[in-house]
Amino acid sequence: xxxxxxxxxxxxxxxxxxxxxxxxxxxxxxxxxxxxxxxxxxxxxxxxxxxxxxxxxxxxxxxxxxxxxxxxxxxxxxxxxxxxxxxxxxxxxxxxxxxxxxxxxxxxxxxxxxxxxxxxxxxxxxxxxxxxxxxxxxxxxxxxxxxxxxxxxxxxxxxxxxxxxxxxxxxxxxxxxxxxxxxxxxxxxxxxxxxxxxxxxxxxxxxxxxxxxxxxxxxxxxxxxxxxxxxxxxxxxxxxxxxxxxxxxxxxxxxxxxxxxxxxxxxxxxxxxxxxxxxxxxxxxxxxxxxxxxxxxxxxxxxxxxxxxxxxxxxxxxxxxxxxxxxxxxxxxx
Amino acid sequence: xxxxxxxxxxxxxxxxxxxxxxxxxxxxxxxxxxxxxxxxxxxxxxxxxxxxxxxxxxxxxxxxxxxxxxxxxxxxxxxxxxxxxxxxxxxxxxxxxxxxxxxxxxxxxxxxxxxxxxxxxxxxxxxxxxxxxxxxxxxxxxxxxxxxxxxxxxxxxxxxxxxxxxxxxxxxxxxxxxxxxxxxxxxxxxxxxxxxxxxxxxxxxxxxxxxxxxxxxxxxxxxxxxxxxxxxxxxxxxxxxxxxxxxxxxxxxxxxxxxxxxxxxxxxxxxxxxxxxxxxxxxxxxxxxxxxxxxxxxxxxxxxxxxxxxxxxxxxxxxxxxxxxxxxxxxxxx
Numbered sequence: 001x002x003x004x005x006x007x008x009x010x011x012x013x014x015x016x017x018x019x020x021x022x023x024x025x026x027x028x029x030x031x032x033x034x035x036x037x038x039x040x041x042x043x044x045x046x047x048x049x050x051x052x053x054x055x056x057x058x059x060x061x062x063x064x065x066x067x068x069x070x071x072x073x074x075x076x077x078x079x080x081x082x083x084x085x086x087x088x089x090x091x092x093x094x095x096x097x098x099x100x101x102x103x104x105x106x107x108x109x110x111x112x113x114x115x116x117x118x119x120x121x122x123x124x125x126x127x128x129x130x131x132x133x134x135x136x137x138x139x140x141x142x143x144x145x146x147x148x149x150x151x152x153x154x155x156x157x158x159x160x161x162x163x164x165x166x167x168x169x170x171x172x173x174x175x176x177x178x179x180x181x182x183x184x185x186x187x188x189x190x191x192x193x194x195x196x197x198x199x200x201x202x203x204x205x206x207x208x209x210x211x212x213x214x215x216x217x218x219x220x221x222x223x224x225x226x227x228x229x230x231x232x233x234x235x236x237x238x239x240x241x242x243x244x245x246x247x248x249x250x251x252x253x254x255x256x257x258x259x260x261x262x263x264x265x266x267x268x269x270x271x272x273x274x275x276x277x278x279x280x281x282x283x284x285x286x287x288x289x290x291x292x293x294x295x296x297x298x299x300x301x302x303x304x305x306x307x308x309x310x311x312x313x314x315x316x317x318x319x320x321x322x323x324x325x326x327x328x329x330x331x332x333x334x
Numbered sequence: 335x336x337x338x339x340x341x342x343x344x345x346x347x348x349x350x351x352x353x354x355x356x357x358x359x360x361x362x363x364x365x366x367x368x369x370x371x372x373x374x375x376x377x378x379x380x381x382x383x384x385x386x387x388x389x390x391x392x393x394x395x396x397x398x399x400x401x402x403x404x405x406x407x408x409x410x411x412x413x414x415x416x417x418x419x420x421x422x423x424x425x426x427x428x429x430x431x432x433x434x435x436x437x438x439x440x441x442x443x444x445x446x447x448x449x450x451x452x453x454x455x456x457x458x459x460x461x462x463x464x465x466x467x468x469x470x471x472x473x474x475x476x477x478x479x480x481x482x483x484x485x486x487x488x489x490x491x492x493x494x495x496x497x498x499x500x501x502x503x504x505x506x507x508x509x510x511x512x513x514x515x516x517x518x519x520x521x522x523x524x525x526x527x528x529x530x531x532x533x534x535x536x537x538x539x540x541x542x543x544x545x546x547x548x549x550x551x552x553x554x555x556x557x558x559x560x561x562x563x564x565x566x567x568x569x570x571x572x573x574x575x576x577x578x579x580x581x582x583x584x585x586x587x588x589x590x591x592x593x594x595x596x597x598x599x600x601x602x603x604x605x606x607x608x609x610x611x612x613x614x615x616x617x618x619x620x621x622x623x624x625x626x627x628x629x630x631x632x633x634x635x636x637x638x639x640x641x642x643x644x645x646x647x648x649x650x651x652x653x654x655x656x657x658x659x660x661x662x663x664x665x666x667x668x
Contacts, residue, residue, distance in 0.1 A: 072606040075409045076439025105410025106600070108440045110607055133570060149633040151624045161566040163573065170569055172562040204625060222556020228506040228636040229563075231621075232495040235504055235614050236467060239497065242608025245617040266440070272406040273444055274576025280569050283579040287565075290485045291538060299483040302562040 001325055002317040009034050012049060014332040019056040021063030025088045029063075032087045032118035037320070038313045039306040043182025044119040047189060047324060052085075052115065053331055054255035061085060061115045061259075066092040075104040078242070081114025083258065089114040090123055090136075093265055101132060101267040110240035111263040116252045121173035121306065123265065124162030128169030133268040134162040139237045139261040141253060142246035144177045145217035147227035150204030152217035155246040155261065156180050157233040164270060166281040171303035176230030177218040181253070184210050184218065189321065237262040335659055336651040343368050346383060348666040353390040355397030359422045363397075366421045366452040371654070372647045373640040377516025378453040381523060381658060386419075386449065387665055388589035395419060395449045395593075400426040409438040412576070415448025417592060423448040424457055424470075427599055435466060435601040444574035445597040450586040455507035455640065457599065458496030462503030467602040468496040473571045473595040475587060476580035478511045479551035481561035484538030486551035489580040489595065490514050491567040498604060500615040505637035510564030511552040515587070518544050518552065523655065571596040 012030035017023065029052070036044035055061040065084035071077045077096065081089040093109040100107045117123070120136045127134025140155035158180070160173040178198055187194050188210035199213035200206055207213055220227035238245055243262025251259030270277065284301055292298050346364035351357065363386070370378035389395040399418035405411045411430065415423040427443040434441045451457070454470045461468025474489035492514070494507040512532055521528050522544040533547035534540055541547055554561035572579055577596025585593030604611065618635055626632050 073437065073439030073603070075441070076603070076606045078606075078608045103407065104438060105407030106440055106442045107409070108602065112608060133573070145627075146621055146624065146633045148627050148631060149621075149624050150627050153621050153624050161570070163566065163569045165569075170566070172566045174559045174562055204627070221559050224636075225508045225555050226559065228508055231636065232497065232504070232506045235497045235499075235617075236495070238617075239467070239604050239609040239611065239614055240602070240607035242610075245613060247617075247620070268442065268574070269407070269410070270573050272410045272412075273574035274412045274446060275573040276576075277573065279579060280573055283569075283572075283581075286581070287480055287483075287487050290480065290483050290487050293479075293482050293484050293538070297482060299480045302558075302565065 001320060001322050003320050003325060004317050005034055005038055005314060008037060008046060008318060008320070011328050011332045012046065015049065015053055015328065016056075016063060018332065018334065019053055019063065021056070021085070025063050025085060028087045028091060029085045032122055035122055036119045037318045038310045039119070039121070040309040040313075041119055043180050043186045046320060046328060047185065048116065048118070048182075049328060050331060051253070051255050055115065058255060060251065060255070060257065065089070067111065067114065069096050075100060075107045077107070077109045079109055079111040081111055084114050086115045086117035086263075087122070090117055090263065090265065091126070094123065094126065094267070097265065097267050098130075101269050105272040106266065106268045108240070109265045110237070110242070111265070112241045112243045113259065114263065115259050117263055119173065120158050120160035121171050121303070124160035124173060125169060125171045126162075127267055128162035128164045128171065131164050131271070133164070133270055134160070135266040136160045137233045137237055137264045139234055139243060139246065139249060140181070141249045141261075143181045143218050144220055144230060145200060146231070147220055147224045150200050150217065153246060154220070154230050154234055155249060156218065157230040159233060163280065165277050165284065168303070168307065170280070170284065170301065171306070173302070174221070176220060176226050176233060178221045179218060181214070181218060184213050188214065237264050240264055335654060335656050337654055337659060338651050339368055339372055339648060342371065342380060342652060342654070345662050345666045346380065349383065349387055349662065350397060352666065352668065353387055353397065355390070355419070359397050359419060362421045362425060363419045366456055369456055370453040371652045372644045373453070373455070374643040374647075375453055377514050377520045380654060380662060381519065382450065382452070383662060384665060385587070385589050389449065392589060394585065394589065394591065399423070401445065401448065403430050409434060409441045411441070411443045413443055413445040415445055418448050420449045420451035421456070424451055424597065424599065425460070428457065428460065428601070431599065431601050435603050439606040440600065440602045442574070443599045444571070444576070445599070446575045446577045447593065448597065449593050451597055453507065454492050454494035455505050455637070458494035458507060459503060459505045460496075461601055462496030462498045462505065465498050465605070467498070467604055468494070469600040470494045471567045471571055471598045473568055473577060473580065473583060474515070475583045477515045477552050478554055478564060479534065480565070481554055481558045484534050484551065487580060488554070488564050488568055489583060490552065491564040493567060497614065498611055499618060500611050502637070502641065504614070504618065504635065505640070507636070508555070510554060510560050510567060512555045513552060515548070515552060518547050522548065571598050574598055
């Protein structure tokens with residue numbers, strides 16, 4: 001069925017407030033889920049909410065917490081997320097860093113003990129809209145096999161980068177897996193097969209069955225390079241946040257364990273740099289108008305597609321599976 | 335022919351000193367080139383030296399300069415490289431950042447007006463050997479087409495990440511192109527065709543001719559994700575360093591123009607983090623011993639192959655094309 005963003009937001013907020021989330025925290029968490037739906041990233045959308053609500057009921061997520069900051073150095077803060085909601089703790093971290101990035105030029109927050117962040121683009125875009133370069137990294141359960149291996153040993157380890165320009169900010173958001181596990185769950189939920197090359201099953205053989213893939217491992221993107229990048233994020237986040245390595249991570253997909261992944265946020269003040277945002281805007285325009293590989297299909301900049309889909313969905317509404325909508329409505333009433 | 339690392343180093347140092355490089359700077363530049371040869375990365379090895387020497391002769395590279403630092407904030411420095419040799423300016427930057435990273439936790443240097451850095455792994459490894467997390471990014475001439483495009487609009491925009499562990503450091507070094515342009519030059523120099531998918535020619539059509547590829551564009555690695563990452567590096571470096579965007583970059587492959595690309599170095603102090611390097615070492619070992627896709631071919635960690643090749647080449651010597659060796663010997667004597 002088709003629902004408006006407002007309708008979905010109200011249902012999500014109500015279900016979170018029902019379980020003790022203060023209004024502001026409920027709104028922020030709902031915002032992350034609905035923004036993902038609006039941008040066509042249903043893997044990070046409302047399908048995540050029932051698990052999250054169960055986690056709150058079980059004390060695995062504390063909707064009131066916003067994290068405890070321990071500044072180790074003037075430009076480096078460690079944050080214990082106190083089992084808080086991912087978006088609440090991350091946006092609190094971004095606020096906490098705001099004055100330090102102005103004074104230091106670059107700052108970093110390493111966060112442990114917090115729930116799923118959802119779509120990283122949200123934070124990278126928020127940083128860029130505030131005039132900062134934002135780099136966000138996160139880890140996850142072991143879902144991805146190494147290049148040259150078949151066992152799930154790495155997280156999907158996404159990275160998002162937001163950079164202010166004179167026009168809309170540049171916003172990149174990519175999982176270092178060939179797809180996110182959320183997207184495999186999406187296929188499973190919709191009973192659609194996955195393409196060859198996305199995943200191996202539990203025995204290490206290629207599969208097109210999303211349910212078999214959930215028990216196996218996803219491929220890294222781009223062969224050894226994507227594997228290397230994902231592994232670098234795995235190590236960097238764990239060593240700074242003090243979070244677990246992928247095989248010991250729990251709590252972003254289940255409703256049984258505390259969340260043991262880690263997150264990192266780096267902010268840089270481009271006003272302290274020697275370049276100009278006008279030059280970026282001009283360059284991005286030249287890229288958009290450069291010769292396309294397929295006639296009539298212009299070169300895209302990361303973030304362009306999301307923005308278009310968002311604008312469309314804001315007017316036309318969001319397509320949500322009937323079963324999910326009814327489940328969420330029931331959870332909001334309960 | 336086969337030459338020892340010492341022999342190659344002496345030739346390179348002599349040719350640089352002949353052209354006015356102080357001993358220490360000549361040794362550092364020679365080190366970068368020979369280390370690339372030792373690791374099997376001939377694209378970033380001695381084939382670069384004749385052009386560099388010509389650049390010194392023409393005043394496009396100043397072998398005495400080490401850059402002028404302007405600290406904009408306690409954790410952010412802008413560096414004018416004064417046309418210095420890439421390795422000399424970058425290692426001076428690393429020294430300049432040493433005390434700031436201890437005090438601030440994270441620091442960043444943005445560098446313009448400096449010559450080709452060579453193999454980025456060198457700097458990432460140096461940072462990690464000094465106990466820091468090192469992230470190095472660099473831009474280049476427009477050599478790479480955007481995903482969905484055919485025109486060379488982006489640099490090969492490499493990134494290297496070094497992370498200390500209890501054992502050998504983790505060292506990742508990747509170009510965001512499917513290969514480096516240096517490797518295409520290597521194929522051209524050796525008259526070897528390039529694989530399908532690496533590049534398009536000047537008309538936008540796929541090619542296996544390295545000379546045609548030099549006039550066309552290289553593909554980004556990993557489709558839209560690698561393209562997005564390369565573009566993020568393009569924007570991030572230019573906005574901080576004040577360097578040119580790829581279509582206006584000159585001076586890393588030619589002997590006619592000043593170098594207008596940019597470089598970024600980020601250092602982070604893992605001692606200020608909440609994790610342990612012992613956990614990283616243990617995890618990397620579990621990765622190496624995890625189930626391989628091909629029996630008998632264990633999973634590799636980025637940097638493993640380089641280290642093995644280096645150890646072998648140190649004892650067996652380095653294979654250098656005869657013509658290049660004779661050219662370099664002549665340049666060292668001239």
